[in-house]
Amino acid sequence: MFELSVESPARVRGAFSLAPGMHAVVGASGAGKTSLFRLIAGLDRSPKLTTHWEGKTIDTIPTHLRSTAYVPQRPSLIPHRTIAQQVEWVAADQCGSWTQWIDILGLRLHWLRYPGELSGGEQQRAALLRALAADRAILLLDEALSQIDPPHRLTIYRQLKSMLAPGRILLFSTHHWNEAETFAEAALFIDHGEISGPMKMLDVAPVNSEMAAIMGYIGSIPTTQGFLLIHPRMISLDTLSEEEFVIPGKGRQQRISPTAAAYRFEPSGSDAGCLIWTGTPSPGKEDFDSITVCRPIFASFPFESIENN
């Protein structure tokens, strides 16, 4: 169990505790994800910071003695050492098995090269390998896979999740909500430095409009129960069951590829802007006069997507 509590003057504020497992830190760029990671790793200190790992305070423990390994978003490899040299140097004090990751991360061919000879994505994979070789109980990945192409990135996340040892924590930050949703057990949200969560992925719901935007909501409609938040996955053009919310209006779809259609819907009788989303095509419904919202979520705040403004 990792616990942290922090207040001003640090750049992030809030308190949370994390159980072992793979968790996500989600927030817009500049929200404070990196600041949070630096506090956990011990690189930055703050007078109002308390951190505990397995019940013991770690506030005064210097960075190199902590149970954390941290991979920043920027390039972090040593420029004048080959990948082999630096990974083996970091692994020298550890007994964990990391050599299988050389092939998983596709670094066999680059093993004897210098970081400057690798592409951005390859450098990120090598930095991840180096952190895995450090074999720490808490692995912090600060958008550390951002330059890797999506298919490889998903494979790496999947491997990281399946090979995470019991009792360990993997905390990764991303602004791709689908990555957090797919691989994290819980998510922390950071908005302008305010930390909230962790929320279990199974019952996660947006607490403010920034979070709604990151999670892919496209708008809201005022109802008597509050603001109905609308996500493309909730929308159906057919009426399905009783747990639904039918909104009348004027809509239109346009096919944009064999598997996708662009939708546009103007709800009638409200001043909410029109809803725009991309979804699977609905044959025979080029024009429609209502949408059905399944599993509705009501919020206390209105939400309007930036795209719709």
Next chain:
Amino acid sequence: MKRSAIFFSAFVLALLFVPVLILLLHARSVPELLKSASSIRAIEVTLTSGVVALAIDICLGMPLAWVLARVLRPRWGRIWATLLVIPLLMPPLVLGLVLAYVVGPASPFGSLVSLLNTFPGLVIAQVYESLPFFVLTAWGYLSAIPTTLEEDVWVLGKNPWRAFWFVTWPIARAGFAVAGAMAWARIVGAFGAPIIVAYHPSALPVAIWIKLEELGLPSALGLAVWLVIVTLPLPVWLNWRFSRVRIER
């Protein structure tokens, strides 16, 4: 435009090389000087005092440059830089006068052991003339090495000492080498302070001055060739070896 720029640069380089060419014209008298005991003694004194002074510069200057670049907060850096520039800019003659007062019989320290006109006195004068150059040069190089290079391995469990040797030293040593080259050039060329603190044993610059006074310009120029022969190889080699530094990534 480009052609005239090249022409202009070539002209400036040629101007800078005129003294070297004139010295080479006097190279004929070089072997003769080795027959004179005083010339050989001056070369010996220059090399031995120079090596000792350089060693002192390195021992004192490397830790100081490290503290300035890594330990102190950056906003204090300007104050320290100013403090270092003052001895750097002090006229060597003035520095010599002050040192002669401190190590000579006029001061409480010097009245116990006067170092005037001794080998240690010469070394002290050389160190005072060269140390600020060593520190400022090394500091400049060290500050250009991002601290994140070290941070990025602390967070993987490497302590600062091991991080320094594996990550920073291979880059920093080039800076120390160039700083050493600068200091060496200052040490063997030191004249203003040594002529007052240590007229004897005379190192080459003072010996050249004595030759000029006693025998005139041509023999002084012969000894000056020796000074260049003694001075140049180390800094030229160090510059050649370490001038290409890569810290970008």
